[in-house]
Amino acid sequence: MSLNIFICGVGGQGLVLLTTVIGNACAKSGIKVVTGEMYGLSQRSGAVSVHLRIGKDAFSPLIPYGEADILLSLEAIETLRYLEYLKKDGIVLMNKRIMHPPIETSKLITEKDSKYVTVEDIVYKLKEWTQNIAVVDALTLAKESGNARTENTVFLGCLSALDAFKVKEKDIRESISEAVPKKTIEQNLKAFDLGKQSAHGSLCTLVPCRPLP
Amino acid sequence: MVLKDILSKEKKAAFMLGNEAIVRGALEADVKVVAFYPGAPTSEVLDTFSDALSNFDYQMEITTNEKVALEVCAGAAFAGVRSLTAMKSVGTNVASDTLFVLGYTGVKGGLVIVMADDPHAHSSQSEQDGRFFGPNAYIPMLEPSSPQEAKDMVKKAFEISERHRVPVIIRTVTRVNHQSGIVQIGELNRGEFKKVKWKELNEEYTTLGEVARRKKLKMLERTAKLAEEFDQSEFNFTKQADSDVGIVTSSVSYLHVLEALRMLKLQNKVNLLKLGTTYPLPKNTIKNFIKNLKKVVVVEELSPYLEKELCGIAKEANPDLAIFGKKTGDFSEAWEYNPNVAAKGIASALGLEYTVTEAMVEEAKKFKETIPARYPTFCAGCPHRGTFVALNQALKIQVAKGQEHYFSNDIGCYSMWIYPPISRGDSSLCMGASVGVANGLSHVIEERAVAVVGDSTFFHAAIPALVNAVHNGNKFTMLILDNSVTAMTGQQYNPSTEFTAGGRQGKKISIEGICKAIGVEFVEVVDSYDVKGNVEVFRKALDYDGLAVVVCRRECALYGDRNKRRRGEKIVPFYVDKDVCKRPYVCLRTFYCPAYELDEDRQPRISPELCDGCSVCSRLCPIQSVKRTEVKA
Numbered sequence: 123m124s125l126n127i128f129i130c131g132v133g134g135q136g137l138v139l140l141t142t143v144i145g146n147a148c149a150k151s152g153i154k155v156v157t158g159e160m161y162g163l164s165q166r167s168g169a170v171s172v173h174l175r176i177g178k179d180a181f182s183p184l185i186p187y188g189e190a191d192i193l194l195s196l197e198a199i200e201t202l203r204y205l206e207y208l209k210k211d212g213i214v215l216m217n218k219r220i221m222h223p224p225i226e227t228s229k230l231i232t233e234k235d236s237k238y239v240t241v242e243d244i245v246y247k248l249k250e251w252t253q254n255i256a257v258v259d260a261l262t263l264a265k266e267s268g269n270a271r272t273e274n275t276v277f278l279g280c281l282s283a284l285d286a287f288k289v290k291e292k293d294i295r296e297s298i299s300e301a302v303p304k305k306t307i308e309q310n311l312k313a314f315d316l317g318k319q320s321a322h323g324s325l326c327t328l329v330p331c332r333p334l335p
Numbered sequence: 336m337v338l339k340d341i342l343s344k345e346k347k348a349a350f351m352l353g354n355e356a357i358v359r360g361a362l363e364a365d366v367k368v369v370a371f372y373p374g375a376p377t378s379e380v381l382d383t384f385s386d387a388l389s390n391f392d393y394q395m396e397i398t399t400n401e402k403v404a405l406e407v408c409a410g411a412a413f414a415g416v417r418s419l420t421a422m423k424s425v426g427t428n429v430a431s432d433t434l435f436v437l438g439y440t441g442v443k444g445g446l447v448i449v450m451a452d453d454p455h456a457h458s459s460q461s462e463q464d465g466r467f468f469g470p471n472a473y474i475p476m477l478e479p480s481s482p483q484e485a486k487d488m489v490k491k492a493f494e495i496s497e498r499h500r501v502p503v504i505i506r507t508v509t510r511v512n513h514q515s516g517i518v519q520i521g522e523l524n525r526g527e528f529k530k531v532k533w534k535e536l537n538e539e540y541t542t543l544g545e546v547a548r549r550k551k552l553k554m555l556e557r558t559a560k561l562a563e564e565f566d567q568s569e570f571n572f573t574k575q576a577d578s579d580v581g582i583v584t585s586s587v588s589y590l591h592v593l594e595a596l597r598m599l600k601l602q603n604k605v606n607l608l609k610l611g612t613t614y615p616l617p618k619n620t621i622k623n624f625i626k627n628l629k630k631v632v633v634v635e636e637l638s639p640y641l642e643k644e645l646c647g648i649a650k651e652a653n654p655d656l657a658i659f660g661k662k663t664g665d666f667s668e669a670w671e672y673n674p675n676v677a678a679k680g681i682a683s684a685l686g687l688e689y690t691v692t693e694a695m696v697e698e699a700k701k702f703k704e705t706i707p708a709r710y711p712t713f714c715a716g717c718p719h720r721g722t723f724v725a726l727n728q729a730l731k732i733q734v735a736k737g738q739e740h741y742f743s744n745d746i747g748c749y750s751m752w753i754y755p756p757i758s759r760g761d762s763s764l765c766m767g768a769s770v771g772v773a774n775g776l777s778h779v780i781e782e783r784a785v786a787v788v789g790d791s792t793f794f795h796a797a798i799p800a801l802v803n804a805v806h807n808g809n810k811f812t813m814l815i816l817d818n819s820v821t822a823m824t825g826q827q828y829n830p831s832t833e834f835t836a837g838g839r840q841g842k843k844i845s846i847e848g849i850c851k852a853i854g855v856e857f858v859e860v861v862d863s864y865d866v867k868g869n870v871e872v873f874r875k876a877l878d879y880d881g882l883a884v885v886v887c888r889r890e891c892a893l894y895g896d897r898n899k900r901r902r903g904e905k906i907v908p909f910y911v912d913k914d915v916c917k918r919p920y921v922c923l924r925t926f927y928c929p930a931y932e933l934d935e936d937r938q939p940r941i942s943p944e945l946c947d948g949c950s951v952c953s954r955l956c957p958i959q960s961v962k963r964t965e966v967k968a
Contacts (some may be wrong), residue, residue, distance in 0.1 A: 130710070134714075138851075142337075142350070142515075145515050146337060146350050148517070149348055149349055152348075154516075154517055154518060155515075155517060156481075156513065156514065156515070156516040157512055157515040157516070158510055158513065159352075159513045159515065160457065160513070161513070164804075166714035166715065166893070166929065166945075167709075167711075167712050167714060167715075167929040167945075168709060168711040168712065176816060179597070180594075181586065181590045181591075181593035181594045181597075182590040182591045182593070182594040182673065182674045183510055183514040183515075183516075183590065184510070184591070184674060184676075186594060186598060186673070186674040186675055186691075187675050187691055187692060187695035187696065188691060188695045193373075198746070199706050199707065199709070200709070202702045202703060202705065202706045203703055203706065203709075204699075205693045205696070205698075205699040205702050205703075206696050206699035207667065211903040221929070221942075221945070222707075222932045223707050223709045223710070223712070223929070224706065224756060224927040224929055224931070225707055225709075225755050225756050226707035227923055227931060228756045228923060228924070228927065229707070229933055230495045230933055230937065231690070231920045231923050231924065231933070231937075239705070239706055239707065240506060240931070241866065244706075247702055247705060250702075251702070255577040261944070262338055270944055275768035281875065288827055289964065300337050300339075301337060325382060
């Protein structure tokens, strides 16, 4: 069996680094992994997505529709953009943070009745697809770690709590230390721990998790 | 990947991006000269070679364009030295003049050309199928499906290149370049870099007229030999099953097919031929595969390249064979494939039930309708945003005065001007074409043409068109947006900076110096952030009765921020002072910066995490409500 994780977010949030850390950790753990990464236009603020497939039964770099076990979304709006990939009753691991695209904001000033999409709206819609939704306040946790740019590592902490995520924690920690800038290793490891703890307060009430040591 | 995997001397398993695996394969083959112009999806080949440069003795250039890159490699290969270049699909068009001739002249040292097509036009202007370069230029072509194959094929390509004295194309697609996976890396035994005595080699690489005719015959002989050799290649393999149905595929489509067969519960129930050498095709391998089959399904992205060849081979080997693919309507020539597209096509060809694709996509559609689109846009702090705000204001004033315009855009971050909420642009074709097109327009339209190019695009392909404009006295306005680096592909160095590959010292070349030297009489240089001042300069350039060039200079925000972080400088964000702001929304209406949003009271606020501190919005605010955050000492 393979574990399929569809990761999405906004350019600049560190999706590719997150993928690299997980992939390197898989290599250390001796686990097969394949990814398909979508970026290319280098600018910030565009939609970015990664197909991450762990386990020996995954062939294609792209997850077939309806076969993602987890939809990991570093920005709340983006969650709804890729639902065709998520299994019915799959897990949504979603950031509380919304980064409103300029086009949405410019609509707000030209149309008086127009409103921003909210996290509540998104969760409400998502419930038509799955009940397994965890909303993570990753920016607050990242700031708590001492570096607001570690949201991606907070989510890695959340993932590592899951029973289905078989990559060894030791390998993930090592992989974080090798991939992030030296000055930020401590902050990233802290962000990882904060993410893991937060999962035990939310996600783990919905799906099987590894016990905390 | 981490750099240490690229540098590792030992065999091991490493997690690598397709592009990184290409670099590792070349290093294992002891490549000595590499040259590139960046282009998605190949840019990480350049970046990885650049990051690793200080650890090795290879020569590396970030060249002005793909043609020059290929020529740098050809020069090395003529002297018997192994070389590699990588380019995106449309970059091959630029290099093709040289490519076709190399088929005739041949090479001595191994020359490998990585050519990355971009089905779906993720980051390109077209879905060009570069496989036709192989047969058209008589240059052998290998197609990997995964990072592992990419590494293995690059290494092997050097041997093939030297054995047959011909360059070898490694043809990839975005989903191979940007696919990561576990790669078994081999040993790294690097030889010492040594200069060669040309006279002692006794080589010649000319071709013209009678010489070309002679070399054409040799080229045909070489291709026949390669076809025979490829019949034995480990890169073509079959998976046999007890069935009279077969699937022929190559590239990443092979991986989609494996997934599709699992989804259709056809694993080990149909025969499979995976082709890795797609020019010249291994005809005997294909003949043997199809001779006892009743049906064959061809799964390949873009043009029916394999399908047409297969039809020809089947005419001889198995005339009754039913061939399914694009001609039968089971697959499309448009857009990239995925496991679902492969499953749907195979099911349709074989008369099986498969409905997942439409059902899932259709169901998910109604969720997407509730969220705003997220178009690519200029980063917070991007100098282009300031340039375009000023240009828009200048154009508006000119229109009021009775002068209208044609907006000729080009390839770079500034291409994004075509996306909402701006949606401006009359044409954008390919590298440098904005200036070429403006030449022609200046003869035939009543409006004033405005051409826009970046610094890297200027050096790449715009200079000949500009020389042409001066020589012929053509009248238009040209903006050169100089942000110091080739920003869109990942901020690589170009002649606009004093750096080159690996951060080494290079000679900086003056854009305005070139313009003046070739005789442009109106040349102004401005700071892209000075919006108010630039409106006037742009107006002058639009009014000028002749060719007017404005160089808009300010470094790329991502490049600048990275440099600031390296120097330990803080990026200080701005904020909107609520007590001052009267909400005229000038910031939002004109500037569209992604760092801006509205709070619950519809009060503009700046996200401190996203703000780059560029200050341009504060200069635009008519009531000075945007202020720099005070930093405690």
